[in-house]
Amino acid sequence: MLYTRCATLAASLLACLSALAASCASAQDTFPSKPIRIVVPYAAGGSTDQLARAIQQPMEKFLKQPVIVENKVGAGGAIGTESVVRSAPDGYTLVFGNSGPNAILPLLRKTPYDPVKDLRPISVVAVTPLILAVTANNPAKSLKDFLALAKKSGSSWNFGSVGNGSLSHLTGEYFNSMAGLDLLHIPFNGGAPLMIALASGQLQAAFITGLDGMAMAQAGKVRYLAVTSPARTKIFPKLPAIAEQVPGFHSVAWFGVLAPRGVPDAVAEKLHEAVVYAVGRPEVEKMFTARQVEAHSSSPQELAQMIRDDMKQWGAVAKHSNIHLD
Structure with a gap:
């Protein structure tokens, strides 16, 4: 009897794992099946908006679906970022983030999202010094x-x-x-x-x-x-x-793509491949260089670490200089 129960349990577990693998494969194969929105949490025409629109067409080419850039401004980028956090975690709504709303702003005032817990990094797109x-x-x-x-x-x-x-x-x-x-x-x-x-x-x-x-x-x-x-x-x-002249000094701005937390692994991987493809296009690199930023893609883990490093560095600066936003 015990052997039968163990065998049944093992068979059920194997079936679940097979179903999960099939589901992931299906998500990879069918995604995307409709247009993808990239929310820019700043006004049209600004630096963040220009960089987001530079990767728009290459991503469309890779994904074979329209990629729509949508501007949702306000609260230092928090409004647009929150709208993505609250969207369905299916990969069809992304945010073109940067170190402002995705690392610094939550240190200075209460935001309706946690940049570490509520968003899934996809890839860095560009970096630039001040x-x-x-x-x-x-x-x-x-x-x-x-x-x-x-x-x-x-x-x-x-x-x-x-x-x-x-x-x-x-x-x-x-x-x-x-x-x-x-x-x-x-x-x-x-x-x-x-x-x-x-x-x-x-x-x-x-x-x-x-x-x-x-x-x-x-x-x-x-x-x-x-x-x-x-x-x-x-x-x-x-x-x-x-x-x-000032040993140890460093401050670098980054721009990147993030998705709502909960996006399936297979979908996140497809999005990562699309962003890396777009950033690697010669025309994109040329456009970025002309705007004095460096085209730079990354692993999701690298972007996640950049966010954590920013929060640690700028949190200490804000505390030392008593910087906060009401």
Whole structure:
């Protein structure tokens, strides 16, 4: 009797495993069978939106289904991100995330989602350092000059950011702490007003993206001094890394695709393959380079680790500098 029961149990378990394998294979074979939405939690035309739309057509080619980019703005990216968290975990709704709503924002205020528990990383799409930029008439001609002058000037020198709690804000406070400076933070509502203020001389410095600063830098209205990546980059090979003068300093922005937690493994794998294919297209790399970001795909595990690392780094900075959003 015992042998019969064990045999029956083993047969049932084998049947369940076979059914699960068949289900996964079926999901891989049939997905996708309808259009896929990629939610960008920022306004159309911005840097995040431009990068998302760059991978749109290559993903369509790989998946053989329409890929629709949809903008859902508000609350620093939280509204669009939450809409994806609350969607069905079937792989048909994704978010084009970045270090803001997917790592930093939940550290500074309560968000209706947990970036680690509620989202499944698919792949990184691009990475970029921020750039320490100064107004064209700033007497600092190099990073070494800037550090020396800023230490003498104390809080009479300032730095601008694209807003309270942004990566550019946290990077500036991190720079203060690591370099022993006391630059005063001046927040702006986005990259455009920040660049206008920097170019006009209202600011001594700012941590900006290459995309935000490109026009002003090419016009000679602002000057780049250094990048925030741990080492020099192929996008800005002539710019020193801040870490060359401030050992250990690093701040890197990333962009990536994430799905709701609960998406089947086979579907997540198909999406990963599609994103990697898209990021690897020469036309996508060319477009990214022109916008001064580096095309970079990754494993889901690498993106998950980047999120955890960001939360650890920026959580400590926010606590040290008493940064929070009401």
